[in-house]
Amino acid sequence: xxxxxxxxxxxxxxxxxxxxxxxxxxxxxxxxxxxxxxxxxxxxxxxxxxxxxxxxxxxxxxxxxxxxxxxxxxxxxxxxxxxxxxxxxxxxxxxxxxxxxxxxxxxxxxxxxxxxxxxxxxxxxxxxxxxxxxxxxxxxxxxxxxxxxxxxxxxxxxxxxxxxxxxxxxxxxxxxxxxxxxxxxxxxxxxxxxxxxxxxxxxxxxxxxxxxxxxxxxxxxxxxxxxxxxxxxxxxxxxxxxxxxxxxxxxxxxxxxxxxxxxxxxxxxxxxxxxxxxxxxxxxxxxxxxxxxxxxxxxxxxxxxxxxxxxxxxxxxxxxxxxxxxxxxxxxxxxxxxxxxxxxxxxxxxxxxxxxxxxxxxxxxxxxxxxxxxxxxxxxxxxxxxxxxxxxxxxxxxxxxxxxxxxxxxxxxxxxxxxxxxxxxxxxxxxxxxxxxxx
Ligand code: TYD
Numbered sequence: 001x002x003x004x005x006x007x008x009x010x011x012x013x014x015x016x017x018x019x020x021x022x023x024x025x026x027x028x029x030x031x032x033x034x035x036x037x038x039x040x041x042x043x044x045x046x047x048x049x050x051x052x053x054x055x056x057x058x059x060x061x062x063x064x065x066x067x068x069x070x071x072x073x074x075x076x077x078x079x080x081x082x083x084x085x086x087x088x089x090x091x092x093x094x095x096x097x098x099x100x101x102x103x104x105x106x107x108x109x110x111x112x113x114x115x116x117x118x119x120x121x122x123x124x125x126x127x128x129x130x131x132x133x134x135x136x137x138x139x140x141x142x143x144x145x146x147x148x149x150x151x152x153x154x155x156x157x158x159x160x161x162x163x164x165x166x167x168x169x170x171x172x173x174x175x176x177x178x179x180x181x182x183x184x185x186x187x188x189x190x191x192x193x194x195x196x197x198x199x200x201x202x203x204x205x206x207x208x209x210x211x212x213x214x215x216x217x218x219x220x221x222x223x224x225x226x227x228x229x230x231x232x233x234x235x236x237x238x239x240x241x242x243x244x245x246x247x248x249x250x251x252x253x254x255x256x257x258x259x260x261x262x263x264x265x266x267x268x269x270x271x272x273x274x275x276x277x278x279x280x281x282x283x284x285x286x287x288x289x290x291x292x293x294x295x296x297x298x299x300x301x302x303x304x305x306x307x308x309x310x311x312x313x314x315x316x317x318x319x320x321x322x323x324x325x326x327x328x329x330x331x332x333x334x335x336x337x338x339x340x341x342x343x344x345x346x347x348x349x350x351x352x353x354x355x356x357x358x359x360x361x362x363x364x365x366x367x368x369x370x371x372x373x374x375x376x377x378x379x380x381x382x383x384x385x386x387x388x389x390x391x392x393x394x395x396x397x398x399x400x401x402x403x404x405x406x407x408x409x410x411x412x413x414x415x416x417x418x419x420x421x422x423x424x425x426x427x428x429x430x431x432x433x434x435x436x437x438x439x
Contacts, residue, residue, distance in 0.1 A: 012165035013111035015187030027083035089250025092206030108153035146173030171197035219308025229354035232364030257314035265292035326388025354405035
C-alpha cells in the first residue's frame, strides 16, 4: 500500500455515499398522505433527511404521538418498495471506492439503517463488492448507536482509521470510537454543524475525498461503450434510458454521438445528412464520417476515457463498416483503412447492438417525421447494412451485447443495463439492473 494517511475507512450511507433526499422525502410525503395527515405549512421537508425518523415525524411534521408507530411502519414499507429506488450515488463515489480497493485500503459501512436494508441498497446500486464489512442496526429496539457501529465496522488491526459522514452524529461517533472524522459537506449537514461536532477534515466532493485518502493516485482508466443498430431500432431511446440508470448508479458518464459529438464534427454531420447533398459520392461520404470521427476521438472520447469517465456514444466506427462498407458496398477493408487514423487505437470496450427485423425497421424509418439522406435509402441498402452488422457481430462476439429491439422499451432497457453492468462492474456479484425493479 502507498504512503496513505489511513489504512481503514468507514462510510456513512445517506448523504455520504448516496444522495438520499428524493427517496426519503417522497416516502415521508406518501406516508403522510396515506394517513390523511397534512404536511404543516412552511415545513422544510429536506430537514427530515438525517435525524431519526420518529423525531422527524413528531417534532418536524406534528404527527401525534399515538400515530408514530403507524407512520414509521408505513414509511418503512413505502421506502423499501419505492423510496430506495430514487437514491443516487454521488458523482465520483464509485471511482473513489474503486481506487480505495485497488490500493488495498479496508472499507466498511456504518449506518443507522437496518443491517439488511444497508446490504440491499448497496447491492441494488452494485456497490456491495467494494465493502469489507457492512454494519447497520440489527434490532430496532436496542439501538447500537454510531460509536459502537463504527467500532464494529473497523478491522481487528489497523494503523489509522477515519469515519466519513455528513452529519454531527458521524463526527461525534468518530471521536467516541477514537478515529478521525472526515466531514462530507456535499451531504445534508452544514459545514458549521460538522466543524462544531469536531470534524478533523472537511471535503467538498468525492474527488477531494479521493485526493485526501489516496493522494496522487489518478482515476483508473474509464470505459468506452458504443450503441449500434439499423436506423429505426430505437437506439436513441435506449441510450437515454441507459444514461439515466448509469448516472443514478454513480457512473460518471459522457454522452455523445456520431456523426457529431463536438462542434467541428457536428458541422460535418450537417453536410453528411443534408438531403440536398444528393450528389455526394460514396468516397466523400465515407471520408467525411471518418473526418468527423477523428476530431471526436481526439477532442471527446480519448480525453474522457483517460480521465476515468464512461463514454456512451450513439454509433461509432461499426456504423461506417455497416453503412459505407455494406450499404454502399465499399467493402469492409477499405472502410477499416480509411478509419485507422480516425479511430487511432480507440476501439469500444463494449458495444450494445439493438437487433430488429428488416421490415419493422423499414416501417419505422419511413414514418420518421423528417427522414435524413441515409434513412431515405432503399430497402436493399438497409438490408446490406443489416447483413454487414451481423457479420461484424459474428466476428467479435465478446465485444457485442446483442439485445432484441422488438420488445417493450422498458424490457429492452432492463436487459441492456444488466449486460452493461456485467462489463462495467465485473466484481458486482448480484444481478445488475435492480434499480428498475419496483420504480
Ligand atoms: P442519426 O440521425 O444520428 O441516426 P440514428 O438516430 O439512427 O443514429 O443519423 C446518423 C445516420 O448516419 C444513420 O443513418 C447512420 C449513418 N452513419 C453512417 O452511415 N456511417 C457512420 O459512420 C455513422 C456514424 C453513421
